[in-house]
Amino acid sequence: MVDVLGHVGMALLWLAPAWLAFAHSETAATFVVAGLPFGMVPDLDLVFSQIFRTIRHHGVFHTILAITVFAAIIGPIVGTLLEKVAGGSDWLSLESTHDSYRFGFLAVWIAGLSHIFADMLSAPDIAQAVEPFWPLYFESISFDLVWYNAAWFNWGLLVAGIFVNSVLALYTRNINPKAEVDNSG
Numbered sequence: 001m002v003d004v005l006g007h008v009g010m011a012l013l014w015l016a017p018a019w020l021a022f023a024h025s026e027t028a029a030t031f032v033v034a035g036l037p038f039g040m041v042p043d044l045d046l047v048f049s050q051i052f053r054t055i056r057h058h059g060v061f062h063t064i065l066a067i068t069v070f071a072a073i074i075g076p077i078v079g080t081l082l083e084k085v086a087g088g089s090d091w092l093s094l095e096s097t098h099d100s101y102r103f104g105f106l107a108v109w110i111a112g113l114s115h116i117f118a119d120m121l122s123a124p125d126i127a128q129a130v131e132p133f134w135p136l137y138f139e140s141i142s143f144d145l146v147w148y149n150a151a152w153f154n155w156g157l158l159v160a161g162i163f164v165n166s167v168l169a170l171y172t173r174n175i176n177p178k179a180e181v182d183n184s185g
Contacts, residue, residue, distance in 0.1 A: 012161025
């Protein structure tokens with residue numbers, strides 16, 4: 001389990017391939033920014049555990065099933081809102097996304113999955129281990145690579161996420177420069 005900075009960094013890393021997937025770099029930027037807050041979704045269990053005593057940290061909210069259900073509900077809302085705000089512009093080029101619902105679903109889903117993976121990187125030291133494949137597989141999965149409060153790792157993930165997105169943004173801008181419009185008519 002990593003801390004908030006590590007989760008943001010991991011979400012950035014998992015969302016970074018968008019720079020290569022979308023024809024417009026602005027659409028890729030929209031995808032990354034739209035998905036980023038959803039990298040913290042599994043930790044909603046910390047809030048709900050205060051209300052419902054049966055909910056535990058790293059429980060059902062930290063499963064692929066829960067993230068998929070959440071993305072199926074929230075993702076289309078995110079996609080619709082983005083389409084209303086930026087639809088048809090380079091910031092949400094519909095020819096690049098093909099479908100604003102899918103765009104929103106994937107942004108939410110990928111970021112949520114990144115959180116589960118980041119939590120699997122550490123031993124269950126101060127929280128229970130993650131069971132990402134529940135209810136199909138009931139065993140926890142942990143790689144025991146890092147301690148929760150390892151500042152170097154959490155900051156490293158954040159710096160790596162920012163770095164990879166910056167490099168890919170520059171790369172895609174250089175390989176897909178906007179077509180110059182000739183107004184000399």
